[in-house]
Amino acid sequence: MTTETTKQSGTYLYLVCLVAALGGFLFGFDTAVISGTVSLVKKDFNLDVLHEGWFVSCALLGCIIGVSISGKLSDKYGRKIILILSAVLFFASALGCMLSGSFTQLITFRLIGGLGIGVASMVSPLYISEFSPSRYRGMMVSLYQLALTIGIVLSYFSNAYLANHVGDTFSSDALHKIFSAEVWRAMLGLGTIPAGIFLLSLFLVPESPRWLLLQGQEIKATNILVKIDGCDAATNEIKAFKETQSAEQDTDLKELFKPVYRKALWIGLLLPFLSQVCGINAVIYYGPRILEQAGFTLNSALGGQVTIGLVNVVFTFVAIFTVDKWGRRPLLFVGIGGAVLALLIIGVLFALGITSGPWILIFILLFIACFAFSFGPVCWVVIGEIFPNAIRGKAMALATLSLWIANFLVGQLTPLMLEDLGSSFTFWIFAICCSPALWITWKLIPETKGRSLENIDNYWKENYKGAH
Template structure:
C-alpha cells in the first residue's frame, strides 16, 4: 500500500491520462467532421458558405468556451470546469446524432464547441500544474498524443462506417443513423469517450497549485507528496510561497511590462500553430486528396494514414521534449513544415497529382507539426504564465488558437475554390514562417525549470530603469 510520504509514478500518469482524455475528445470532435462534410452538404444542399459554417460553427463555440473557462477555472477550480466540458461533449454527441434539422445540428455542434474550448484550455493547464518540472513536457505532450489518437480514431470510425453504410439494420431509427444518414453515427460515437471522461474525472484530485492559490496548503501537500514525494512537495510549496501566495487573477497583471513578452508568446504561438494549415488538412483532407486524384474511399484511407503519422510523430516529442528542449523541436518542426507546404503548392501548381507525391509531402507536413507545433505549443503556453493569472492567461492563449482555427475552418473551402490548392498551401507556408522568428527572438528554453523558476525568469529579465 502506498504510504503518505511516498511518491507514485503510476498515480501521476493515471491522473494526467484522465485529464488528457479532454484532448482525445478535442481531437475526435474536430476530426470526425471531415468524414461528415460531404454527406451533410448533400443532405442539406449546402453551398460553400454553408459548408464552412457547418465546420466552423463548433469553432465559434470553442471561442465562447475559452472566454469563460479561464475565469471559471481560476475561481472554482480546474476539476469542476473539466467536468462541465465532459457534460457538454456528451450532450453534443447525442444531440448531433438525433438532430431533426440543420438548425438543431448547428446548435449541438455549438454546444460541442463549448466543450472543446473548455477542455482545450483546462486540460493542458491542469496537467502542467500537476506535473513535476522534469516530467512536465512529457506529461503535457500526453495531451497532444491523446488529441492525435482522437483524430485517428475518428478517421478509422468514419472509414468503417462508410464501408458498412450499405448494411441492413433492424429498426428504422438504426437504419437511418447507420445507413441512410451515416454522418449521424459518425458524430454520435463521440458519446462513448465523453461518458468515460465524465466518470473518470470524479476520481482525480484538484490541481495542487490551484489549491495553494486558494490557501488549501494541507490538501495540496497531500497531492504533491503522492506525485513526487514529501521532500519535493515541501520544495514546491516553499517555491510557491516565495513567489507570493496572493490570489491575483486580474487580467491587468498580464499587461504589466514584466509579463508582456510572455503574453506576446502566448498569443502568437497558438495562433500561428493554426494558420499554418494543420486543420485545413484535418477538416478538409478528403476533399484535398480528391483534388489530388484520389477516389472518396481512397481519400478517407489517406486521411487515416495522415492520422497515424500524426500519432507516431507525437511520440518523438514525448521522448525528446524534456531531453532536447522546446526550442530545438520548434526550429526543426516549423522549418520542415514550411518546406513541405511550399512543395505541396508547387506540386498542385505543376499539376503533378498522379502518384503518391502530394500525399507524401502532406504526411511530411503532418509529421513536422506533430513533433513541434502540436505538443510544444501546449507545453509552452502552460509554462510561461505566473501562478496567479495562469488560468486567465491560458484562456487568452487558447482563444488566440481558436480564432486562428475558426478562420482556417471558415475560409479554406472558399480559398480552395477561388485561389486553388497551390496558392492555398503557399499562403499556409507564409503564415507558418513567423513562428521561426518567434522561437529565435522571444521564446526562452523552459526545459527542466519549475513554474516558479520560469516566473522568476520574467522578473529577472525585466530591463532596469
C-alpha cells in the first residue's frame, strides 16, 4: 500500500513539474528561434546593425516588462492563472509574427511574446520550487532548465529543416510566402504549437500549495501536499510554514532590503545577471554568425548551432542527476571555472587566427557544457530557494528582472561588439564578466541541498543573529 502511494505521488509530482517546465521550453524556443531568422529578416526589411539588434532584443524588453509585473500578479492572483496568461501571450505572439505585414507589426508581436516569456521565466521555476519536496527540489527546478535547452535545440532543428526547403513551391500563395519565400515567418509561427500545448496542460495542474497557504486555504494546500509527499510530510511542511509566517508578517518587498536578507538580495541580483553577461545567449542568438567568422559556411554554421543545442541538453542532465546529491556550490565552482577558461581560449584562438578546423567549435561546446550543468540550471534552483515565503514571488521577479536586463544588454550589444571589437575581444569581455560569479559562490551562496524553504529562511535569520 505504501509503495503504491509513493509511486503515485512521484508520478504526480513529475507530471505537474513537467507541465510547469513547459514555460522554460517556450523561453528557450523563443530565445533561440531568432538565430535562424536574423539574416532573413535583415534581408527582407533592409535592416542596419542597430535595427538588427532591436529585432533580437525587443522581445527581451518585453520580458523585462513582463517580469516587472509578474511578481505582484502571481502573489495576488496565484501562480497558475499567471502561467495561463503567459501561454496566451506567447500563442498570440507566434501567430502574429507569422502573419505580420510590416517590420513595426513584427516588433509589436515580438514584444507581446516577450511579455509572456518574461512572466513564464519567473513564475515557472517559482511554481516548481514551491511545489517540490526539499529532497527533489534541485532536480525538479532543473527540469525547467532542461525544457529550456530542449526548446533551444528543437528551434535549431526546425530552423535548419525550414531553411533547407526554401524555394519549394506551394499551391497556395499564402503557404508559399510563409514556408518558402519568407521562411522566417514559419520559423516564428511554429511557436504556436508548444504554446497551445502549454496552455491546455495548465488547466490540469493545481495551484501552488504555498500560495494557497499564504491565502489561508489550508485544506486545499494540505490535499495537494499529501498527494505529492504523503500525510507526515504534509503535516511537517504546514507546521514549518506556520512557524515561519508567525515571525514574518510583512509581505512588502521592502522586507528583502532588511539587513537579515542582504546576502539573499545580493545573490538574487548578481547570480542571474552574471549568468547572462557570460555570453551564453550571444552564442545562442548569434551562433551562426560567430561560426561563419570562424570559417564555417551558413549551412555548416547552422549545423554547428544544432550541435551546440544538443550539448546544452545532454549536459543539463548532469545537473538534474547531481544537484541534489553533490549540492549547488560544487556544480557552480566547477562549471563557472570551466566556462571562464573556455571563453579565454576561444578569444585566443580568434586573436591568433586559428579559425580553420574544429577548435573554435570544440571550445564553444566546452563553454556550453560547463554552463549547462552549472550556471544555467543551478541559478534557477538557487533563486527559487533563498527568499522568504511571504515575498518569494516579488523577490524572484526582482532576481529574474536582473537576468533579463543582462539578457537585453547582451542581445543589443553583441552585434556591435562583434563588428567593432572583433570576436576575440568579445569573448574576453564575456570571460571577465563571468569571473565574479566564482567569488559570489565562495563568499555568499550557502549550500541549500536537502533543506526546506522554511529552513533556508531560518538560516538567514540565525546567520544574521550569529554575526551580531
